[in-house]
Each structure stands twice: as structure tokens, then as C-alpha cells.
Amino acid sequence: xxxxxxxxxxxxxxxxxxxxxxxxxxxxxxxxxxxxxxxxxxxxxxxxxxxxxxxxxxxxxxxxxxxxxxxxxxxxxxxxxxxxxxxxxxxxxxxxxxxxxxxxxxxxxxxxxxxxxxxxxxxxxxxxxxxxxxxxxxxxxxxxxxxxxxxxxxxxxxxxxxxxxxxx
Amino acid sequence: xxxxxxxxxxxxxxxxxxxxxxxxxxxxxxxxxxxxxxxxxxxxxxxxxxxxxxxxxxxxxxxxxxxxxxxxxxxxxxxxxxxxxxxxxxxxxxxxxxxxxxxxxxxxxxxxxxxxxxxxxxxxxxxxxxxxxxxxxxxxxxxxxxxxxxxxxxxxxxxxxxxxxxxxxxxxxxxxxxxxxxxxxxxxxxxxxxxxxxxxxxxxxxxxxxxxxxxxxxxxxxxxxxxxxxxxxxxxxxxxxxxxxxxxxxxxxxxxxxxxxxxxxxxxxxxxxxxxxxxxxxxxxxxxxxxxxxxxxxxxxxxxxxxxxxxxxxxxxxxxxxxxxxxxxxxxxxxxxxxxxxxxxxxxxxxxxxxxxxxxxxxxxxxxxxxxxxxxxxxxxxxxxxxxxxxxxxxxxxxxxxxxxxxxxxxxxxxxxxxxxxxxxxxx
Numbered sequence: 252x253x254x255x256x257x258x259x260x261x262x263x264x265x266x267x268x269x270x271x272x273x274x275x276x277x278x279x280x281x282x283x284x285x286x287x288x289x290x291x292x293x294x295x296x297x298x299x300x301x302x303x304x305x306x307x308x309x310x311x312x313x314x315x316x317x318x319x320x321x322x323x324x325x326x327x328x329x330x331x332x333x334x335x336x337x338x339x340x341x342x343x344x345x346x347x348x349x350x351x352x353x354x355x356x357x358x359x360x361x362x363x364x365x366x367x368x369x370x371x372x373x374x375x376x377x378x379x380x381x382x383x384x385x386x387x388x389x390x391x392x393x394x395x396x397x398x399x400x401x402x403x404x405x406x407x408x409x410x411x412x413x414x415x416x417x418x419x
Numbered sequence: 420x421x422x423x424x425x426x427x428x429x430x431x432x433x434x435x436x437x438x439x440x441x442x443x444x445x446x447x448x449x450x451x452x453x454x455x456x457x458x459x460x461x462x463x464x465x466x467x468x469x470x471x472x473x474x475x476x477x478x479x480x481x482x483x484x485x486x487x488x489x490x491x492x493x494x495x496x497x498x499x500x501x502x503x504x505x506x507x508x509x510x511x512x513x514x515x516x517x518x519x520x521x522x523x524x525x526x527x528x529x530x531x532x533x534x535x536x537x538x539x540x541x542x543x544x545x546x547x548x549x550x551x552x553x554x555x556x557x558x559x560x561x562x563x564x565x566x567x568x569x570x571x572x573x574x575x576x577x578x579x580x581x582x583x584x585x586x587x588x589x590x591x592x593x594x595x596x597x598x599x600x601x602x603x604x605x606x607x608x609x610x611x612x613x614x615x616x617x618x619x620x621x622x623x624x625x626x627x628x629x630x631x632x633x634x635x636x637x638x639x640x641x642x643x644x645x646x647x648x649x650x651x652x653x654x655x656x657x658x659x660x661x662x663x664x665x666x667x668x669x670x671x672x673x674x675x676x677x678x679x680x681x682x683x684x685x686x687x688x689x690x691x692x693x694x695x696x697x698x699x700x701x702x703x704x705x706x707x708x709x710x711x712x713x714x715x716x717x718x719x720x721x722x723x724x725x726x727x728x729x730x731x732x733x734x735x736x737x738x739x740x741x742x743x744x745x746x747x748x749x750x751x752x753x754x755x756x757x758x759x760x761x762x763x764x765x766x767x768x769x770x771x772x773x774x775x776x777x778x779x780x781x782x783x784x785x786x787x788x789x790x791x792x793x794x795x796x797x798x799x800x801x802x803x804x805x806x807x808x809x810x811x812x813x814x815x816x817x818x819x820x821x822x823x824x825x826x827x828x829x830x831x832x833x834x835x836x837x838x839x840x841x842x843x844x845x846x847x
Contacts, residue, residue, distance in 0.1 A: 259732035262688060265767035274776045344779060373779045379636070384830045391633075391827045400779045401633040402786065403829075412789040416777050418420055 276302040277343040279419040281410070282325065284308045284357050287350030291377060291407045296328045298411070303419035306333060308357035324360050339364040344371045344417070347394065348410060351379040351403075352386040354393040362397020374398035375413070380405040421772040421788065428795055429788060430587045430769050432684040433469030437795045441664060442468055443556035444798065444805050446565045448681050448693050449484060449544060450474055450551040451581060459501045468555060469686040473497055474544060475517070478504045482544035483517025484553050490521065490537050515539055547571070549579040550693075566810040567666065568838045569679065569695040575702035578676075578711045579695040580718045583727045584760050587769040588665060588690035592682040594759045595667035596787055598645040598659060599780045602628055604758050607748050609672075612755070614696070614707065614716035618673030620819050620847035623647045623655035630657075634782050635829045639663060639812025640790065642836065643783040644828045649821045655847065656828045658836060660815040661787055663794065663807030668817035669717070671846035676703060677817060678717050688768035691726075694718055694756065700843045719756045728757055736761040814838040818845040 257264055281303055283292035289307045296305035307326045325335040339345060345365050349355050358374070365372045374394040379387055387403065394401060402409070421429070432439040447467065454463050455476040462475035464487060471487040473496050487495055489508040496515070499506040505522050507514040514523040519539030527533040542553045543561070548570030554561055569577055584591050594600070602624070609621045627647035635642045640661040649655040657670035668679035681693035694717045696703070703711075714720040719728040730737040736752045738761075743751030752761045777785060790806065797803035806812060818835040822828060829836070835845030 259735060260765050260767045262768045265769075265771075268767070268771065268774070273774060371779050373782065384827070388825070388827045388830060392825045395633075395824075399631050400782050401631075402782050403633070403635040404786070405636045408793075409786065409789055412792075413782065413785050416420060416781075416785040416788070417779070418776065 274418070277418065278341060279303040279344045279346060279414065279417060280306060280338055280342040281346045281348060281414070281419075282306045282308055282357075282361060284347055284349040284355035284361075285353045287353075288348040288377065291410065292348055293328050295411055295414075300414065300419055303414055304338075306338065308355065308361070324357055335361070335364055336368075339370055340368045342368075342370050344373065346410075346414075347372065347374045347398065349374065349376055349390055349394060351376050351382040351390050354389050356393075358393050358397050362394075365397070372398050373400040373402065373413075375410055376401070376403045377407050377410065378405070379403045420775050420777065423773055425788075425792060426769075426772045429791055430589050431687055432588070433687065437799050438791075439468055440556075441791065441795050441798055441805055442684065443554075444560070444562070444808050445556075445664065446545075446552045446554045446562060447665075447683050448550045448581075448691070449553040449683075451579065452546050452549050452551050455482065455551065462497055462499060462501060462506060464495075464497050466685045467553070468684055470555070472542070473499075473506075474551070475499075475501055475506050477501065477506075477517055481517045482546065482551060483519070483541060484544040485515060485517070485519040485541040486539035488539075489513055490539055491524075513537070517541070517544075549574065549577060549695075560804075562804075562808045563810050566813040568699065568814065568816065569697045572697050572699055573702070576699065577695060577697035578703055578708055578718075579693065580711070581691050581693045581726055582719050582721070582756065582760075583685075583725075584682075584690050584692045584764065585688070585732060585768070586690070586764045586766065587687055588682045588684040590763050590766055590770045591690050591692055591760070592665050592667065592680075593784045593787070594763055595669075595680050595682065596641070596643055596659060596661050596783045597781070598630070598632060598643055598657070598783065601645075602630065604749055604762070605755050607746065608755050611747075612715055613710045614675050614678075615672050618675065618847065620655060620657070620672055623649055623847075627655075632780055632782065633828065634786050635827075636786070636790070637812075637815070637829075639807045639809065639815070640666075641783065641786055642829055646828075652824055653821050654824055656818070656820050656822055656832065658818045658820070658828055658832060659783075660817055660836065661783075662812055662815060663805060664791060666807070666813075668815070670817040670819040671844045672819065673846060674843075675846075676707060676716075677844050677846070679817070680717070692756070692760065698843070699838075700841065714754055714756075717756050719754060728760065730754070730757045730761070732761075732764055816844055819847045820845050821847055 283289040473487040512525040519541030521534040521537035630645040633644040665682040671677040676696040738751040794805035
């Protein structure tokens with residue numbers, strides 16, 4: 252027996268959708284994996300964000316600086332070393348940003364840390380336009396094993412669009 | 420989520436709206452050619468992009484798409500007489516040709532030339548394949564004709580249908596590029612629908628319920644690749660192209676016909692969901708066409724006399740809770756098209772995107788919105804022709820392929836993602 256007080260959605264019925272928050276902020280950590288991505292991430296970090304924080308990877312030259320430690324893989328946008336494991340563990344989503352053409356070694360370390368902590372990963376390759384297929388494939392191969400979602404964007408502006416869409 | 424003003428930009432496509440201007444840059448499907456089957460056949464009311472129009476085919480076989488209402492006193496010309504090279508209003512006999520030009524005003528002296536001063540707004544209407552296409556933008560910017568492959572193959576190779584979808588075009592289209600819902604909503608169809616079952620690729624779907632995704636831009640839109648594990652460390656890729664603003668193709672399965680959609684705004688609260696199935700290299704079989712006419716695959720059955728699906732919101736989409744519980748269908752709604760439409764219409768006529776909580780796997784949707792917002796801005800501020808207008812952007816294909824793990828799908832499947840005349844789709 253139909254006893255519903257509301258039937259299928261109409262324009263009139265849509266007005267009655269409850270107007271209350273339906274989510275809590277998610278913690279998003281955005282990590283630049285190379286020098287080109289670092290410039291973009293530092294620029295974006297100047298904007299106010301609700302729950303996104305921004306980091307650089309300290310391994311751009313292919314090896315961690317100084318003695319090997321997990322800390323050596325992550326820095327804040329001011330260049331201070333950060334605790335990779337602690338930052339990853341407190342994230343709901345980690346966004347790795349890389350420029351097309353490189354093969355960032357930090358991807359594997361950060362990606363493994365995300366896997367160990369059960370943290371969702373997204374990888375963004377920016378400025379893909381103008382790079383050769385081989386260069387792009389190199390970056391894709393470095394990121395693919397560690398990204399549950401991989402986006403290849405022609406420009407840089409997609410990072411902000413994505414973060415806004417994710418309520419970061 | 421989107422800000423309200425962004426949602427308005429993307430969902431409002433009427434005259435004068437920025438999103439409307441974007442849509443008026445493209446050739447769009449307006450009618451099935453079979454809706455105007457012969458010269459002097461009855462005219463058809465058409466609403467597109469929030470404009471009420473009338474389509475007709477005159478004595479010489481010319482197609483016209485004109486303002487629905489007589490310039491005299493606003494009568495709907497749907498009641499008109501299609502005769503001797505024009506459509507005559509039955510009220511006082513004013514007559515119009517396919518360009519909307521008034522040919523006769525019987526109450527005025529012919530010598531006065533009054534009829535020359537009367538012209539209804541009109542748009543070109545051309546037949547390509549099984550579709551009548553229109554372009555509703557400025558005449559001086561008329562783009563080259565569309566070159567989507569489904570409309571270019573022999574008639575016997577293609578089956579096209581359309582259905583009314585009672586929600587804004589964008590939430591319907593976003594379903595077409597939301598590859599992650601397939602493993603849930605449509606999971607029952609792979610081994611039961613005659614237009615899907617039996618393909619080797621299906622077993623990869625069943626064997627790996629957690630696909631990962633890659634989104635790659637192409638000049639006309641996006642490729643969205645869904646990756647599942649295959650044998651020997653290889654990946655099974657299902658690659659969906661989206662061409663701006665509203666064309667999507669579904670990756671093929673085995674030797675089944677390949678299918679896709681257009682999502683064309685009727686007004687801001689309704690759209691046409693166009694659905695096509697085709698094979699580039701062979702005619703569709705009788706069994707395939709029979710299944711399509713019976714509402715299998717991505718097609719539907721109708722309320723008699725129109726294009727409203729038989730399962731619709733007034734009958735709760737004929738939901739079958741027993742079938743849901745038994746797992747014969749995942750949502751209880753039968754048929755892939757109505758499984759999608761029921762949920763998309765349930766969001767309301769225009770979904771409030773300020774309330775949504777997108778996740779990482781929604782990047783295809785996020786990128787598509789981003790591309791469209793960027794295109795609207797460039798069009799409004801700098802008069803830049805948007806992506807998807809160039810016919811070269813239309814010549815895309817979906818693909819289902821198995822690739823080594825180190826290969827980028829866009830490169831490894833480059834040929835498979837492009838129309839290759841005389842060659843079948845890459846399909847597993």
C-alpha cells in the first residue's frame with residue numbers, strides 16, 4: 252500500500268530537500284613531486300582553502316637529501332622538512348602533482364605510505380600539452396602504480412578546479 | 420561541488436544564457452529522420468534549448484525548423500497545412516516556407532508585398548544518417564557538418580533511438596562519463612542483456628570490481644579510461660570518449676554493436692537522451708535490431724505515441740523490489756537506460772550541486788565541467804570557438820583493449836580511439 256507523503260521528485264518537491272550540511276571537511280594533502288609542480292603548488296597554496304594543505308617533495312634530484320629518513324621526503328611550502336608518515340596518516344586524500352616528462356621517485360615512497368595507511372590517492376600530471384608521448388608515458392608509468400585516479404591535464408588551472416570540486 | 424553560479428552557467432541553455440550560447444555553437448540532433456518520413460508529412464513540434472520550434476518537410480523534400488507560432492496572432496503552426504511548398508496557418512491562411520519566410524498573406528493585396536516583411540525565426544535542418552541536425556547559432560558562424568561515425572555508416576549498420584529524460588541535460592550527460600557506477604547499477608546486465616553478454620571482456624569486469632581510472636584531455640573533450648586487471652599482469656582498459664558538449668560513447672563488448680549517446684537540452688528541466696548502436700563494418704543483424712526495438716541494451720520501450728519511456732517517474736519506473744532483493748537487477752529498475760534515468764531524474768529537475776560531495780573517482784565529471792566552464796568563459800569574453808565544433812573532434816571511438824602495464828592507453832590505443840573507415844572497433 253502506498254503511504255508515502257512524497258512521490259518522485261518534481262521541481263516543486265525539490266524545494267523540500269533538507270538544507271543542512273551533509274558532510275564534514277575532508278583533509279586533503281597536495282604534494283608537488285618535482286620542481287615544476289612545486290611552482291604551481293606554491294602558487295595555489297597562497298589561496299585560502301578549507302582543508303587542503305600543500306607540500307613539496309624533497310627528492311626532486313632523485314635521492315633524498317642528507318641521511319635517508321621518511322622525513323626527508325616531504326617539506327612544507329616554506330621548505331621545512333615534514334613528517335611524511337604523520338601527514339599521510341592524517342589525510343583523507345593525497346593529491347600528487349607532477350609535471351609531464353619526469354619520473355618522480357617520491358611517487359613510490361608517498362604512494363606506499365598511502366597504501367599502508369589506507370589513504371586514497373589521486374595523481375595529476377599538469378602541462379601535458381607539448382610533451383612527447385614518450386615523456387608523458389614515463390611520468391604515467393611512475394605514477395600509475397600509486398594512484399587510484401590519474402588525471403592528465405593540459406594546463407595548470409585544473410588543480411584548483413579539482414580541489415574546489417572536492418570541497419578542499 | 421559547484422558554486423550556484425557555476426551550476427547555473429552549465430545548466431541554463433536558453434536564449435541569451437552563456438551556456439545557451441555554448442550549445443548554439445554546435446550542430447545538434449533535433450529529430451529522428453523517421454519523424455518526418457515523407458514530403459508534406461505532418462509537422463512536428465520541437466523544443467530545443469528552451470525554444471519552441473516546428474519541424475516540417477515541404478513538397479520538394481526540403482527540411483525546415485521554424486518558430487512554432489504564426490507571426491499574425493500567435494497560432495501554433497502545428498495545426499498548419501503542409502502544402503505546395505510551404506506550411507499554411509489554418510486560421511487566416513498565412514503561409515511560410517522552410518526558412519520561415521512568409522509567402523502569402525491572403526488578406527493583403529499581393530502587390531503590396533506585405534508578406535515579404537514577415538519572416539519567422541528559423542534554423543537549418545539537415546539530414547545526416549538517421550538524424551536531422553540543426554544549428555541554432557549565428558549564421559555567419561555556421562560550423563562544418565558533423566562527422567560522428569554512427570551517422571556516417573550505411574543505414575543498415577546503425578540503429579538510433581531517443582527518449583525523453585525529465586531532468587537537466589548535465590546530470591544526464593554526467594552519467595555517461597561516470598564509469599564508476601557501472602560496476603554497481605548495471606552489474607546484472609553484463610550476463611543477461613543480449614547486447615552485452617558473452618564478451619570476453621565481461622569476465623574482467625566480474626573479476627575486478629575495483630577499477631581505477633585515468634582521465635586524459637583531447638582537443639575536443641576527454642578520454643576516460645577505466646582499468647581492470649587482466650592476465651599476465653596486463654590491464655583491461657575500457658575507454659570512454661566525451662566530445663563537448665554532450666556526446667559520449669560506451670566502450671564496446673566483443674562483437675556486439677558499439678553504442679553511445681547525445682544529451683540535448685529541451686529546456687532546463689528536460690533533455691533528449693539520444694541512443695545509437697552501430698557497427699562500422701557490418702549491417703546489424705535482425706536479432707540485434709529486434710533486441711534494440713524491445714528496449715534492450717541502451718534503448719527503451721515507450722508510452723505509445725511518443726518518446727516518453729514506458730517506465731517513468733509517474734509509475735516509479737516499474738521498480739521491482741523482488742528483483743532487487745534477488746539480485747536480478749541491482750536497483751530494481753529494469754534496463755540500463757532506465758536504471759540510469761530513474762536515478763538521474765530522482766535528483767530533481769536540476770540537481771543542486773552545491774550540496775554534492777564528489778570523490779576522487781569523479782574526476783571525469785570534474786574535468787568535463789571544468790572544460791565547459793573554461794569554454795564558456797573563452798566564448799563569452801574572447802569569442803573563441805569551443806572544443807567539439809571542429810569535425811575532426813567528432814571522429815573518435817570508444818575502445819576496449821588489453822595493454823601491457825607500462826603503456827599509456829591514449830598512446831597505445833591511439834588508432835583504436837580514432838575512426839578508421841573499414842575497420843571494426845577495438846573490442847575484447
